[in-house]
Amino acid sequence: STTRTYDFVVEERRGAPDGVEKLMLVVNGQFPGPTIEANTGDRIVVNVTNKMSNSTAIHWHGLYQRGTNYYDGTDAITQCGIPPGASMIYNFTFDGWMGSTWWHAHSMTQYTDGIVGALVVHAKNESVPSYDGDLVLQLSDFYHTFSPALLNLYFTPGGLEGTPGNEPVPDGGVINGVGQYGNSANTPKAAFWNATLESNKTYRLRLVNTGSFVAMQFSVDNHTLTVVEADGTAVKPFEVSSASVAVAQRYSVLLRTNQSAGAYWIRAGLDQDAFTYDNPGTQTEIRGVIRYGVANSTMPDFELLDNPPSLPTGSPQELDTSDLVPVGGGPAPDATFQVYFTISMQYASTTGDNYLSKFLAFINSTSWEPLQGTSSLFSHLGNSTSDGSADLADSQLVTTINEQHVVQMVIDNLDDGDHPFHLHGHKFWIVGQGDGRFQGTSTIANNTAPMICDTLVIPAYTHAVLRFTGDNPGFWAFHCHIQWHMAAGLLFQFNVLPSESAKFDIPQYMLEQCK
Numbered sequence: 001s002t003t004r005t006y007d008f009v010v011e012e013r014r015g016a017p018d019g020v021e022k023l024m025l026v027v028n029g030q031f032p033g034p035t036i037e038a039n040t041g042d043r044i045v046v047n048v049t050n051k052m053s054n055s056t057a058i059h060w061h062g063l064y065q066r067g068t069n070y071y072d073g074t075d076a077i078t079q080c081g082i083p084p085g086a087s088m089i090y091n092f093t094f095d096g097w098m099g100s101t102w103w104h105a106h107s108m109t110q111y112t113d114g115i116v117g118a119l120v121v122h123a124k125n126e127s128v129p130s131y132d133g134d135l136v137l138q139l140s141d142f143y144h145t146f147s148p149a150l151l152n153l154y155f156t157p158g159g160l161e162g163t164p165g166n167e168p169v170p171d172g173g174v175i176n177g178v179g180q181y182g183n184s185a186n187t188p189k190a191a192f193w194n195a196t197l198e199s200n201k202t203y204r205l206r207l208v209n210t211g212s213f214v215a216m217q218f219s220v221d222n223h224t225l226t227v228v229e230a231d232g233t234a235v236k237p238f239e240v241s242s243a244s245v246a247v248a249q250r251y252s253v254l255l256r257t258n259q260s261a262g263a264y265w266i267r268a269g270l271d272q273d274a275f276t277y278d279n280p281g282t283q284t285e286i287r288g289v290i291r292y293g294v295a296n297s298t299m300p301d302f303e304l305l306d307n308p309p310s311l312p313t314g315s316p317q318e319l320d321t322s323d324l325v326p327v328g329g330g331p332a333p334d335a336t337f338q339v340y341f342t343i344s345m346q347y348a349s350t351t352g353d354n355y356l357s358k359f360l361a362f363i364n365s366t367s368w369e370p371l372q373g374t375s376s377l378f379s380h381l382g383n384s385t386s387d388g389s390a391d392l393a394d395s396q397l398v399t400t401i402n403e404q405h406v407v408q409m410v411i412d413n414l415d416d417g418d419h420p421f422h423l424h425g426h427k428f429w430i431v432g433q434g435d436g437r438f439q440g441t442s443t444i445a446n447n448t449a450p451m452i453c454d455t456l457v458i459p460a461y462t463h464a465v466l467r468f469t470g471d472n473p474g475f476w477a478f479h480c481h482i483q484w485h486m487a488a489g490l491l492f493q494f495n496v497l498p499s500e501s502a503k504f505d506i507p508q509y510m511l512e513q514c515k
């Protein structure tokens with residue numbers, strides 16, 4: 001194994017990925033930021049320098065961080081934010097992890113404005129069919145307004161369409177940082193992310209939704225796709241014509257360049273069902289190009305954009321995650337510890353210490369508030385700064401797992417929105433999903449070979465039953481990955497094996513970054 005070192009300089013910059021200039025937050029002046037590509041077992045050392053005017057933290061989504069919970073990069077949970085002008089070195093290994101994932105700022109809604117990038121981890125024994133080449137496709141919704149301003153509108157009455165809690169509707173989207181909104185959309189003048197491939201080969205497209213709100217419906221004209229990986233889990237090959245990728249989910253799909261030589265549209269459609277109001281200007285389908293057997297400037301027919309070719313009859317359907325079966329999968333172990341959660345969101349007009357008049361998300365009856373300069377992990381270790389400001393805030397829901405357990409989470413989504421939930425530091429088995437509250441049984445119950453992943457959509461008014469082995473010491477967030485919802489408090493924490501995390505040797509300067 002190798003040690004790979006990166007320097008990330010995070011700064012505020014103006015940029016125009018889709019042709020409309022806006023204030024962005026970016027790493028090394030790039031959007032998306034640098035791709036980290038490594039082999040399983042490699043050590044990654046990233047020196048992050050914060051040149052922004054707010055503190056930040058960088059999270060490595062989906063990794064285990066076994067023994068290095070303090071490098072998980074979750075602001076107010078596993079560290080205090082890196083203060084403006086300061087640096088922090090993340091140092092971790094890809095132990096046992098393989099597949100496709102991403103990194104992003106985990107501090108308020110900073111990644112919405114650009115702090116995202118891909119992580120690709122190769123392994124010899126990945127249990128996916130062989131392929132000739134791979135490409136990362138970061139699919140994302142995109143906003144022209146700087147996210148803190150949108151967040152304010154989202155929280156307060158009179159904000160978006162007069163109602164608090166209407167999620168900001170994106171202006172459009174980007175594929176690998178390229179969109180068409182302001183570039184006379186979909187005319188030959190517009191910019192399209194594009195790739196020139198070779199004919200009669202198999203490519204692994206690593207789809208990552210690096211967006212903030214909506215799922216992206218991905219397809220390639222005239223081609224079917226074979227799903228072989230989801231969230232770092234190899235799955236039995238499953239053929240689809242399109243795949244809906246929710247925020248923070250990842251799928252690898254195989255694309256065979258076996259059609260006539262030419263150029264083909266790639267489409268990433270924004271899930272408009274999630275839109276809470278009309279934004280007539282939104283570009284709802286973002287396009288890119290793949291081509292093979294032709295010159296690398298060849299473009300597909302622009303007339304096809306609004307009249308996509310249909311696939312032959314009998315072609316496969318859309319991806320439904322419940323169709324996926326992990327390679328070598330088996331039953332989940334029996335649960336030895338159960339926790340029950342309800343999700344709800346409402347305008348809270350009580351003026352308690354924390355709940356000012358604003359729209360909030362609740363797990364049970366708590367709403368997470370990421371207090372600046374605090375860290376759940378550090379306060380647990382008794383390493384709070386001299387002024388004691390790192391004390392655990394009361395507003396946080398923390399479930400402690402004192403000994404190794406198979407934890408079963410039962411989650412009732414009582415809200416009218418879909419929530420892509422993500423668990424840090426572990427993957428979970430999806431043992432049940434169904435309509436309404438969980439009352440002992442689920443319509444989709446599977447304990448033969450349930451899917452194993454780290455991000456799952458829990459649709460409106462449904463429940464999910466998930467299990468994970470709580471054997472990885474530290475504070476781990478479980479939260480809705482929609483940035484507006486997380487900022488509204490839709491997050492809770494597991495404190496796994498506190499007697500083990502008490503032994504962590506956390507660099508002193510990290511403790512001193514709490515203030």
Ligand code: C2O
Nearest residue numbers: 059061248422477
């Ligand atoms: Cu993608 Cu809490 O993370």
